[in-house]
Amino acid sequence: MISQTVEYALRAVVTIAQNTGVPCTAQQISQATQVPAPYLSKLMQGLVKAGIVSSQRGIRGGFVLAKEPVQLTIWEVAHAVDPFRRIQDCPLGLRYSRGGLCSLHRRLDAIKAAVEEQFRNTTIADVLADSGDASPLCRATAVDVVLLEHLEAGTDVVAGTDWETETDVDPSQYGSEGFESEGL
Numbered sequence: 001m002i003s004q005t006v007e008y009a010l011r012a013v014v015t016i017a018q019n020t021g022v023p024c025t026a027q028q029i030s031q032a033t034q035v036p037a038p039y040l041s042k043l044m045q046g047l048v049k050a051g052i053v054s055s056q057r058g059i060r061g062g063f064v065l066a067k068e069p070v071q072l073t074i075w076e077v078a079h080a081v082d083p084f085r086r087i088q089d090c091p092l093g094l095r096y097s098r099g100g101l102c103s104l105h106r107r108l109d110a111i112k113a114a115v116e117e118q119f120r121n122t123t124i125a126d127v128l129a130d131s132g133d134a135s136p137l138c139r140a141t142a143v144d145v146v147l148l149e150h151l152e153a154g155t156d157v158v159a160g161t162d163w164e165t166e167t168d169v170d171p172s173q174y175g176s177e178g179f180e181s182e183g184l
Contacts (some may be wrong), residue, residue, distance in 0.1 A: 008035045009081040017124045023062030027049035075119035086112050086128045
């Protein structure tokens with residue numbers, strides 16, 4: 001329903017928002033979001049041009065949000081990089097006696113309208129708040145996986161646990177995409 005460009009832009013903006021006021025370099029954003037650096041560079045230019053983020057040059061430079069997360073909606077980010085298009089006319093060029101769209105395209109447009117409404121009503125702050133203590137991005141670290149296993153098993157995580165022995169985890173159990181070892 002959303003393009004990869006929109007997905008990548010949202011990942012980048014959420015990552016920047018997590019680092020309130022501290023500039024994030026393109027390299028940091030690329031690593032955190034798993035967006036290829038060349039693609040991210042072009043994407044960030046578009047976000048700067050749209051006024052979603054601003055860039056700072058220099059040693060402590062990087063990208064920061066141009067607005068507070070509570071004032072920035074998913075819609076604004078998505079629309080900046082890949083304008084959302086509703087279905088106005090029959091994509092097949094057909095005319096209907098009642099005018100407008102056929103039943104299929106009316107329904108598809110209604111779905112698009114519902115998505116648009118959700119995007120307009122959801123701020124980046126909402127995304128951050130929904131994540132609680134976890135990262136709002138779909139990534140599990142080795143520590144996250146070990147803690148999840150203890151929670152699911154109902155066992156205590158004891159201070160002094162030898163984490164070296166706890167890294168024998170099958171990442172496919174948790175979705176191998178985004179699984180990263182933190183050198184444990």
